[in-house]
Amino acid sequence: MNLSSRQLKAFVALVEERNFTRAAKRCHLSQPAFSALIQSLEQEAGVRLFDRSTRHVDLTAEGHELETSARGLLTDMSLALENLRDHAAKRRGRVSVAALPSLAAGWLPELLARFHERYPGVTLQVHDAVLDPCLDLVARGEADFAVAALRPDMSDLEGQFLHADPFFLVCRQDHPLASRDRIRLRDALKWPWIATARNSSVRKHLEQALGDETPSALLEVAHLATVTGLVKAGMGIALVPAMTLFQFERPGLVIKPLSGRVPARRLYLIRRRRRSLSVAGQALYDLLLANAPSNPSGVE
Amino acid sequence: MNLSSRQLKAFVALVEERNFTRAAKRCHLSQPAFSALIQSLEQEAGVRLFDRSTRHVDLTAEGHELETSARGLLTDMSLALENLRDHAAKRRGRVSVAALPSLAAGWLPELLARFHERYPGVTLQVHDAVLDPCLDLVARGEADFAVAALRPDMSDLEGQFLHADPFFLVCRQDHPLASRDRIRLRDALKWPWIATARNSSVRKHLEQALGDETPSALLEVAHLATVTGLVKAGMGIALVPAMTLFQFERPGLVIKPLSGRVPARRLYLIRRRRRSLSVAGQALYDLLLANAPSNPSGVE
DNA sequence: ATCATTTGATCGGGAATACGGATGAATCTT
DNA sequence: AAGATTCATCCGTATTCCCGATCAAATGAT
Numbered sequence: 001m002n003l004s005s006r007q008l009k010a011f012v013a014l015v016e017e018r019n020f021t022r023a024a025k026r027c028h029l030s031q032p033a034f035s036a037l038i039q040s041l042e043q044e045a046g047v048r049l050f051d052r053s054t055r056h057v058d059l060t061a062e063g064h065e066l067e068t069s070a071r072g073l074l075t076d077m078s079l080a081l082e083n084l085r086d087h088a089a090k091r092r093g094r095v096s097v098a099a100l101p102s103l104a105a106g107w108l109p110e111l112l113a114r115f116h117e118r119y120p121g122v123t124l125q126v127h128d129a130v131l132d133p134c135l136d137l138v139a140r141g142e143a144d145f146a147v148a149a150l151r152p153d154m155s156d157l158e159g160q161f162l163h164a165d166p167f168f169l170v171c172r173q174d175h176p177l178a179s180r181d182r183i184r185l186r187d188a189l190k191w192p193w194i195a196t197a198r199n200s201s202v203r204k205h206l207e208q209a210l211g212d213e214t215p216s217a218l219l220e221v222a223h224l225a226t227v228t229g230l231v232k233a234g235m236g237i238a239l240v241p242a243m244t245l246f247q248f249e250r251p252g253l254v255i256k257p258l259s260g261r262v263p264a265r266r267l268y269l270i271r272r273r274r275r276s277l278s279v280a281g282q283a284l285y286d287l288l289l290a291n292a293p294s295n296p297s298g299v300e
Numbered sequence: 301m302n303l304s305s306r307q308l309k310a311f312v313a314l315v316e317e318r319n320f321t322r323a324a325k326r327c328h329l330s331q332p333a334f335s336a337l338i339q340s341l342e343q344e345a346g347v348r349l350f351d352r353s354t355r356h357v358d359l360t361a362e363g364h365e366l367e368t369s370a371r372g373l374l375t376d377m378s379l380a381l382e383n384l385r386d387h388a389a390k391r392r393g394r395v396s397v398a399a400l401p402s403l404a405a406g407w408l409p410e411l412l413a414r415f416h417e418r419y420p421g422v423t424l425q426v427h428d429a430v431l432d433p434c435l436d437l438v439a440r441g442e443a444d445f446a447v448a449a450l451r452p453d454m455s456d457l458e459g460q461f462l463h464a465d466p467f468f469l470v471c472r473q474d475h476p477l478a479s480r481d482r483i484r485l486r487d488a489l490k491w492p493w494i495a496t497a498r499n500s501s502v503r504k505h506l507e508q509a510l511g512d513e514t515p516s517a518l519l520e521v522a523h524l525a526t527v528t529g530l531v532k533a534g535m536g537i538a539l540v541p542a543m544t545l546f547q548f549e550r551p552g553l554v555i556k557p558l559s560g561r562v563p564a565r566r567l568y569l570i571r572r573r574r575r576s577l578s579v580a581g582q583a584l585y586d587l588l589l590a591n592a593p594s595n596p597s598g599v600e
Numbered sequence: 601a602t603c604a605t606t607t608g609a610t611c612g613g614g615a616a617t618a619c620g621g622a623t624g625a626a627t628c629t630t
Numbered sequence: 631a632a633g634a635t636t637c638a639t640c641c642g643t644a645t646t647c648c649c650g651a652t653c654a655a656a657t658g659a660t
Contacts, residue, residue, distance in 0.1 A: 001377070004303070004304035019636080047388040051575055052637065054638090055636070056574055061444075061577070065387055069376070076373055078301055080369035084345045084365060093361075279362065320609095321606090329649095330650080335608065336647080353608080355607070
């Protein structure tokens with residue numbers, strides 16, 4: 001069984017024109033080529049589809065039988081292709097991106113808005129989750145890619161470096177550290193500090209940087225907004241990456257860079273190895289990569 | 301837009317095999333040819349449909365999108381073709397034949413039964429009607445062909461001679477004519493006779509044969525069965541073609557040939573000019589033609 | 601680290617197919 | 631009767647298609 005859309009188109013054209021020469025013209029074919037095309041269709045079908053003399057062209061009963069299905073098939077075909085091309089043109093589609101909460105709240109929204117403005121037909125989904133769930137979502141294919149930190153055990157994921165996010169100290173204006181000029185991480189941690197949850201990338205990063213010397217935190221909270229509140233209330237200090245600072249730019253709080261070798265949190269775009277993204281997904285991926293946060297501190 | 305079933309089949313094969321070499325084998329193609337076929341489909345679609353490395357073949361998001369429609373299209377195509385081939389093989393179809401009442405009751409049924417036994421999938425329809433409606437049905441395309449007599453004004457119909465149907469006299473055993481040896485038509489018509497309706501082919505034929513000399517009939521009835529009853533009741537004689545005699549073979553009735561030049565009623569298979577019959581229709585047409593009633597009198 | 605294996609892509613020549621112009625045959629019109 | 635229209639056929643050319651061989655990349659075993 002071999003049937004091409006050219007044959008079906010020729011068939012329909014001939015049904016409508018009832019004239020080989022005109023139908024051929026409509027299909028951008030010479031009359032002999034068109035005639036052969038109809039014959040090939042009849043051969044395929046095993047039945048004569050048209051009664052033709054030099055003066056009349058008419059559907060046979062069997063040709064009539066084919067007419068409905070032929071039109072249906074043609075529209076189905078063109079719908080299928082159009083649907084694909086729509087996806088390709090990002091007029092439709094769906095992109096699911098996983099992002100660390102710190103990024104999902106600050107950096108990401110504006111870019112998502114820009115993407116949406118450009119491709120309004122694409123449905124966007126953001127999973128704001130801490131590192132482990134983020135990576136799981138990508139590994140399971142539920143998210144197209146993630147904006148997150150790396151983890152050692154990512155065998156079937158691959159990361160594209162996006163940004164090095166340096167850490168800052170946040171404390172209250174009246175805190176003793178607020179007036180100091182150069183603050184090392186170790187010094188800061190002598191004070192009571194408020195940590196994010198153990199499975200958050202910020203916390204993991206800090207613990208990795210300090211090794212066993214990490215002093216226990218005063219409090220562990222899930223959301224950065226809570227951290228803000230606690231610092232403002234004078235419960236302690238916080239150590240957070242630059243990209244979350246927008247949450248702390250509030251009166252009464254002081255943001256100070258840390259001196260010394262404090263490794264930055266390295267952020268990546270993370271996707272499945274050997275898997276291409278959907279066209280829409282790739283477009284967002286590229287947009288995010290091209291708009292990696294500027295790096296004021298110059299740390300790579 | 302040009303899309304062939306070969307491309308779709310290749311696509312589905314690759315989706316299922318996830319391996320070019322095996323999928324190519326399944327399509328009875330070499331691997332390079334198969335590869336090119338997939339590429340042509342991707343070109344047509346405008347999207348990459350598979351992620352392929354030398355080790356893995358996987359559907360892209362767009363490929364996934366196509367999978368459902370591809371399978372649907374393939375089954376629709378093969379259904380359409382199968383339907384046509386069924387018609388060609390007379391496994392399906394519909395034949396509508398118009399026949400004069402005299403034929404529809406006597407000669408036709410057995411042949412229809414034979415046809416039906418051979419092609420049980422074909423629906424049969426018989427219009428038993430007098431000459432004018434018979435021809436109209438064919439002219440309007442509502443019947444595929446008719447078994448009937450000709451009429452002068454059949455410009456767009458064409459007739460294939462089937463059978464010359466000689467006339468016989470039917471009368472009661474105790475009728476004076478019953479014992480006569482040679483009876484001429486004119487002699488017979490001196491007796492009261494029972495005629496069929498004016499628009500019946502039998503009546504038309506008689507009037508044409510006799511010209512203005514046609515004596516008026518005693519009675520005009522629509523159905524031959526009524527004629528039988530009337531003759532049996534002694535109301536008069538009847539003049540009917542041989543093919544209707546089965547209706548008169550009853551005790552107490554005598555059937556006698558007419559001597560002299562009595563033109564036979566000429567029966568034809570009548571179809572639209574320059575129109576092919578459906579495959580099933582042609583088959584029945586041929587069957588009827590091949591089984592034209594034997595002609596005992598030898599009259600053409 | 602090195603090498604053999606697997607597998608998809610590419611290349612090149614030969615076969616099959618498709619195409620268009622000219623021609624032929626049938627039919628309708630004038 | 632002649633001309634016009636139109637579909638089928640023929641035939642030389644151009645294109646496409648297909649296969650075998652080869653290449654290149656990735657993988658896995660040693």
